[in-house]
C-alpha cells in the first residue's frame with residue numbers, strides 16, 4: 001500500500017494505480033476527457049493536470065503512477081489556471097452549437113464549461129471549419145468540428161471492438177477524425193463510441209434530432225436481446241421509448257452493449273402492433289373484451305379439459321416473477337405436469353465480447369423458477385407431439401410468439417384451446433382463443449436471470465393506463481414534471497396492459513387459488529422462500545447491479561466471462 | 565583546432581578515402597574493449613547531445629537495461645527540421661562513414677543489433693548518399709554479421725521520414741518508424757524502457773553519434789579538453805540570416821557568438837548592426853543585438869544569457885529586420901507542425917499565429933500583448949512533448965526582449981468625441 005495525500009487528505013492506495021484511478025477510488029473526481037477506465041491511457045486532453053510536490057511541472061493524473069509519500073493537489077491555483085486554460089483552448093475552435101446538438105445536456109464539454117471554465121472566451125478569430133454530417137458507418141454520424149480529438153473512439157475501436165478503422169489525419173487544429181480508406185465503422189459494437197465521445201461529435205443515426213436529453217426520463221433496465229442481459233437505461237419521452245443506452249456493470253457488460261440490442265429490442269414497445277386490452281375469439285374473430293370477461297372465458301374453457309390434456313409454455317422473454325406465477329398456475333392450480341419453455345438460440349451468432357447465441361434474456365431464470373416438466377410431465381417435444389397426436393388439447397402460452405417457428409405453427413391448429421399472453425399482435429395471437437395483453441419489459445417491475453446466473457432488476461419506464469408516473473415512482477423528465485393537459489406532450493399514448501404475473505395470478509384466483517400478490521416484489525419474496533437458488537435474495541439485494549443465484553444448473557458458468 | 569567532424573579532405577565520403585584517413589580504426593579499437601568500457605569512455609568525455617537538449621550522451625546510454633530478453637534498438641535522429649538548422653546534412657554529405665562508424669560503436673556499447681538512421685523526407689539527395697555509403701560499408705563487412713571477424717553483429721537500416729518536424733521528437737520518431745502516425749508518446753515510460761516495437765531504445769542525434777569515433781580513437785581526456793569544459797567537443801554551427809558567409813562551421817564549443825558571426829560567417833551584410841540573434845534554432849529564445857557580448861556557444865553561457873544552444877543554428881538579423889514578421893513566421897511554423905494530439909499545443913499554436921498576424925498587419929490591440937504572453941504561458945509545460953514549449957519560448961522571449969516592437973504594431977484607438985450637437 002502507498003500512502004498518498006490528495007488535497008490535504010491522506011489515503012492508503014494500491015501502488016499500482018495511477019493518480020486518477022486512486023483518486024476515483026476515494027470518490028475524488030479529477031476532471032478528464034480522454035481518460036476512460038476501460039481504455040488505454042492517451043494523455044492528450046490535458047484536463048487532468050494536477051500539481052504533485054517535487055515535480056517541476058504539472059503532471060497528468062491519468063499517466064502518473066502513485067508513489068508512497070506522494071502529495072497531490074487537485075485544486076491549487078496552478079491547477080485551476082491550467083484547467084481553465086485547457087477549457088479555453090478546447091472551446092476556441094468548438095462550434096458551440098449546443099442548441100442544435102444532440103449531446104447538449106449530457107455533454108462533458110458543456111458540463112465542464114460550467115464547472116471548470118471562466119465563462120467567456122478571449123478568442124476573436126475565425127474558427128477552423130471541418131467536415132460535418134459524415135457517415136462513419138451505418139449507425140454512427142460524425143461532426144468533426146465538435147470533435148476534441150480525445151481518441152476515445154479510436155481506442156475503443158482498436159482495443160475493445162477490435163475493428164481498427166478509425167484514425168486521425170492532418171495536423172494541429174486541422175486534425176480530422178476519419179475512417180481508413182474503404183473501411184467504415186460497422187462493427188457490432190460501433191454505437192458505444194457515441195456515449196464514449198465526450199462531446200456531440202459522434203451521434204446515433206437512429207436517435208439523431210429525436211429529442212433533447214432533458215425531455216426524456218431515464219430508467220434502469222436490462223437489455224432483452226440475449227442471455228448476457230446488458231445493463232441499460234431506457235429513455236422515454238411522452239411515454240415513447242426513444243433510445244437505449246448501456247449502463248455500467250463490471251460483472252456483466254462493463255460500459256458497453258451491442259448495436260443489435262440497442263436498436264432492436266425496444267421498438268416493439270412503441271409498435272403499432274401493440275395490444276391494448278384482452279381479446280376473446282367470438283364467431284371466429286378476436287374481439288376486444290374487458291379483463292373480467294377474458295379471465296372468465298379462459299377459466300370456463302380451461303375447466304372443460306382433463307389435467308393431462310393441458311400444457312403450458314412459459315417464456316424465456318418474461319420475468320422470473322411472470323414465469324414463477326405461471327408455473328404455479330399450471331402445476332398447482334390447473335394441475336398439469338406438462339410445462340416447458342421454448343429456447344431461442346442462434347447457433348454461431350456469438351462472440352467473446354458480449355453477444356450470446358441464446359437470444360433470450362431469461363432462459364436460465366425461467367427454468368430455475370420451475371418452468372420445466374414436473375415429474376412424469378411432458379417436455380416441449382412431448383407437448384408438441386401431444387398436440388399433433390391430439391393428446392394435448394389446451395395450451396397456455398406466456399409471452400412467446402411460438403407460432404413464428406414453423407414446426408410449432410404446424411401443430412397449433414389441432415388445439416381446441418389456445419390462451420396467450422402477448423404484448424403485440426403476432427402469429428400466435430392470431431391463432432389464439434383468448435389473448436391477454438401483457439406489459440412489456442419496459443412497463444413492469446421484475447427480474448431476469450442472465451446466463452451467468454445473475455438476477456437483475458427491470459423497472460417500468462413506460463406507463464400503462466393503470467399507472468401514473470408521479471404516483472408510481474417512475475423516473476421523470478422535465479416534460480413529465482411540468483407538462484399540463486393542454487400540452488401536446490401531456491397526453492401520452494398509454495396502453496391497457498398488465499404484467500403477466502398479475503394476469504396469471506388472476507386466472508389462478510378465478511380457478512380457486514388462494515395466493516394473491518400485490519406487487520412483483522411480493523412474488524419475488526415468495527420465490528426467495530420457496531426456491532433454494534433464490535434463498536436470501538430480495539429486490540434490495542439485487543439492487544442496480546444484480547446478484548448471483550445459487551443455481552443448480554450445470555450450464556451456468558459461475559464466473560463472469562466478460563473480459564471487457 | 566582542426567576540423568574533425570567535417571575535415572577538409574576531398575572525397576572523404578568515399579569509403580577508401582575514409583579508410584585511408586584512419587576510418588573504421590575506432591570501430592576496431594572499440595571491439596577490442598568491453599562494451600562497458602566504451603560507454604564509460606563516452607561518459608567521461610562529457611559529450612552532450614547535439615539534438616537540442618544537450619543531454620549527457622554516456623549517461624543516456626547507461627539507461628539501457630543490461631539484462632533483458634528483448635532486442636534493443638538505436639535510433640539515429642537525422643530528422644533535422646528545426647528552422648535554422650542544417651548541420652546533420654553536412655555529415656550525411658561529407659562524412660557519412662563517420663556516422664556509420666559511430667553508430668556501430670554505439671551499438672556495440674549498448675548491446676544493440678539493429679540501428680535505424682532516420683532521415684527527414686525532404687533530404688532525398690542525402691538519403692541516397694547515406695544509402696550508398698551504407699552499401700559500401702556492408703560490402704566491406706563493417707556492418708552486418710560478425711563485424712571485422714568478431715562475434716559482434718549489427719544491422720543498420722536507413723529510414724526516410726515523410727516530412728514532419730514532429731517526427732524529430734524522439735517518441736514520434738519511434739511511432740513513425742513503426743508505421744504509425746507521428747504522435748509523440750506520453751513519458752514515462754522512457755525509450756530506454758519502452759521504445760521502438762516496445763523494446764529498449766536509445767535515440768541520439770546524427771552529430772552526437774559522429775563524435776563517438778573520435779572519443780574512442782583519442783580517449784576521453786583528449787576530448788574533454790576541447791572547448792567549454794562542461795560541454796566539450798567540436799560543434800557544428802549553422803549560421804544563416806544577414807551574414808556575408810552563411811554556412812555550417814565546425815568549431816570547439818564555447819566560441820563567442822560575436823566571433824561566430826564576425827570571424828566565421830564574415831560579419832553582417834553591408835556592415836549593418838545586429839538587431840537580434842536566435843542562437844540555436846528557431847525555438848531558442850531570441851537575444852538582443854546589444855546583449856551579445858560575452859555570450860558563447862556552450863550550454864552554460866547560453867543559459868546564463870537566457871537562451872539555449874539548441875541545435876546551434878544561429879540566425880542573425882540586422883537592424884532593418886521586422887522582428888514581428890520573423891516571429892509571425894516562426895509562429896506559423898509551429899502551428900503548421902503541431903501534431904494536433906494534445907489540447908494546449910493543438911489549439912494554442914494556431915491562436916498564437918492568428919494574433920501574430922494581427923500584429924504583423926498593425927491591427928493588434930494593446931491587450932493582445934498580454935494575451936499573447938498568457939497563451940504562450942498556458943501552452944508551455946502543459947503538453948505531451950516539447951513542441952509546445954518550442955512554440956512558446958520564441959514568443960515569450962520576444963515579448964521579454966522586444967516588447968516595444970509589439971507596442972509599435974498596436975492600432976491606434978479611435979476615440980469617439982461627443983460634440984453635444986445633434987444634427
Ligand SMILES: Cc1cc2nc3c(=O)[nH]c(=O)nc-3n(C[C@H](O)[C@H](O)[C@H](O)COP(=O)(O)O)c2cc1C
Nearest residue numbers: 613614615641643644645732733734768769772950
Ligand atoms: C518537436 C521536436 C523536434 C525535434 N527534432 C529533432 C531533430 O530533428 N533532430 C534531433 O536530433 N533531435 C530532435 N529533437 C530532440 C529529440 O527528441 C531528442 O532529444 C534527440 O534526438 C536526442 O539526441 P541527443 O541526445 O543526441 O541530443 C526534437 C525534439 C522535439 C521536441
Ligand code: SF4
Nearest residue numbers: 147148150151153197
Ligand atoms: S469523435 Fe468524440 S470520441 Fe472520437 S476523438 Fe473526437 S471527441 Fe473523442
Ligand code: SF4
Nearest residue numbers: 903905906909947949
Ligand atoms: S505538444 Fe504539440 S506536437 Fe507535442 S504532442 Fe502535443 S500537440 Fe503534438
